[in-house]
Amino acid sequence: MSALHMPIVDEARVAHAWQVLDTVLDPEVPALSVCDLGIVREVLPRAQGLEIVLTPTYSGCPATEVIERSVLEAIDAAGLGPARVTLRRAPAWTTDWISAEGKRKLRDYGIAPPGAAALPGAAVPIRLVRRQAAAPVACPHCGSAHTERLSAFGSTACKSLYRCLDCREPFEHFKPL
């Protein structure tokens, strides 16, 4: 960076930071940026530099630490450093925070996006009849709702496995949470 670089106002810096963050991809679902995923809660101009507030997805998600590092690297590379990342747990992240654009990108990537999550505080009874599924999950390839779940858990904490009974393609579903 040039020594003659003009100081930029906080507002512009924050806006620039948001643009940069929109290029930082989730390492496990690289179709989505951390902004699409809805985990960037705030970007705050502090005296010591930018503070980027992230809300983790799953308690044990191993991507959280990678994301923190990638965020700081991207901010540094854009000349917006120094910055630090803080984690904010409350309110808890929900898949409802994934943007409409993010859901579209998921579908294009071959992952069925999540439907609406249960409201916080709502009682969630145990369903004891296996086939009595909630809302059907549409196939991201052919759009058919004629699909079945193969596995409640998938390759990452946030996904389950499905297959389409029409086009016969297997696909992943981003679990509503």
Next chain:
Amino acid sequence: MQASIELDRRADVQYLLRIADTGLILAQRLGEWCGHAPALEEDIAMTNMALDLVGQARALLTRAGQIEGRAHDEDQLAFLRDERDYFNATLVELPRGDFAFSVLRNAMVATLLKLLWEKLESSSDAEVAAIAAKAIKEARYHQQHAADWVVRLGDGTDESRSRMEAALAQLWRYVPELFAADAIDEEARASGLGPAWSELREAWFAEMGSVLEEATLAMPAESAFMSTGKRGVHSEHMGYILAEMQHLQRAYPGGVW
């Protein structure tokens, strides 16, 4: 060799460690299924649930360390305590057994943790409340998955049913410990940190009762045996699982990768 840390066994720290350790030790047991479950999907399920439980435990251990005030971090608390300073419910330290045993235990523990997290969402400790608000969603998913399997195996073939009945007879002996009242619980209840586990008893029996009924399994009579893991006095299995968990940090102090 790395020496053990000296834990301040104050009541609020013990209360949080009971929950953290119950998740941590169950996660270690679930990890033993990696590469051994009867189907790939269940292999993935067991380890996914372990990952959630480790995540929840890490957050709680961190908070317990802050409250304790001796600068112990999550790693020191996870790996450098002696056996008597672990406060998990005894049932999670029992060897993993067969698949029926593991899924029934998962259902019992997920039901317990779900009920605990529901109450902990209104903990007087804001950090604990935030951890609970996240963990509750994961616990519900775990409970649903485990309950599905209890029904499928209980109301299944002669073989699966007899395995489930054997698991039920073995695990039910460890239920009284879960809801035994004591001073640690009483203090947490009084301070608003969290519920006494005894308050969850009725809801736990109602939920487990509906799962067992659907599985056509009879709920065993309550055992007179009282296990004591929550007080730090463990079964003969605990030393072995800790040896496996801790040997790396003990042999290579502060080792990271």
